[in-house]
Amino acid sequence: MKAITLAKPGGLDRLTMTDMEDPGAPGPGEIRVRIRASSLNYHDYGVVSGNMPTEDRRIPMSDGAGEVESVGEGVTEFKLGDRIVSGFFPLWQDGEPPVDHFKTTPGDGVDGYAREIVVRPATWFTHAPKGYSHEEAATLTTAGLTAWRALVVDGGLKAGDSVLVLGTGGVSIFGLKLAKAMGANVVATSSSDEKLERLTALGADHVINYKKTDNWGTKVRNWTGGRGVDHVVEVGGPATLAQSITACRIGGHIALIGVLTGRSGEVPTAALMAKQQTLKGLIVGSRRHQMDFVRGIESSGLKPEIDSTFPMAEIADAFRHEESGKHFGKICLTI
DSSP states (O other): OOEEEOOOTOOOOGEEEEOOOOSSOOOOEEEEEEEEEEEEOOOHHHTTTTTOOOOTTBOOOOOOOOEEEEEEEEEEEETTTTEEEOOOOTOOSSSSSOOOTTTBHHHHHHHHSSSSSEEEEEEEEEOTTTTTHHHHHHTTTIIIIIIIIIITTTTTOTTOOOEESSSSSSHHHHHHHHHHHHHHHHHHHEEEEHHHHHHOOOOOOOEEEEOOOOOOOHHHHHHHHOEEEEEEEOOOOOTTTTHHHHEEEEEEEEOOOOOTOOOOOOOOOHHHHHHHOOOEESSSOOOOHHHHHHHHHHHOOOOOOOEEEEEGHHHHHHHHHHHHTOOOOEEEEEE
């Protein structure tokens, strides 16, 4: 089978298409999956760029979608031909988070889905949403589930709430679409007026160019009549957190899910405390969360926003496109 491997110490020029041995038939509790698609995430970029070091010849990509080719003894949840999608934390099935690392995350601590075939435990996957293409399904593992957990699982999103999403990456666009599907109002930010127009077309109720607007957090709060938004999907980290606290209401919820502006920095603790807000860090979610998310998709008709699709052999070009920041939504690989 064909696979992509990453040579140490990382870098886009060290991604190589490789011939590897077929993994064979599944054992008890396992399924054999023909991988058809993956999607790019900031975490994947951290690995392939060498900023998050991994083992030599690691197969990258945490997201994988495809169909079941065969099932091992004892597997009853899946059958031949089922369309499936992988989980980010394969051993986190349900309940409270049991991990604070990426040692079991595909494409980082273990081999990922930039390959044609995998044999893995059936519990590493869920069914894909009915009617989804493989590329659409591949966007759910990381970006889609992160938005679901931030707003629905942790935030308790309900109709009439107000939500702030930052930028036009995969999580933020999922957050926008999910919030609108559930009857919430959304304000979105970007540094591109062209992208702001596209956010409006997707349903954003208000948009702000943060490069042209000083103290955009105050602008968001003013848009809500001075109350502040109920939820913030905070993907920036230290350089945007102070503005997010300003934008959020007293007692509101800020989901810290990204560090695009740095891994550490000053937190305005006095402002956070005075506004009695909940600042909660999270990384993706459990298999149970993903199963609930899939049901939510099937009942709402939610679809991801796919910016572009590259063949697996052009994985480096796909990451260069992500690196450029020109994308709007998800970048996918067809495998």
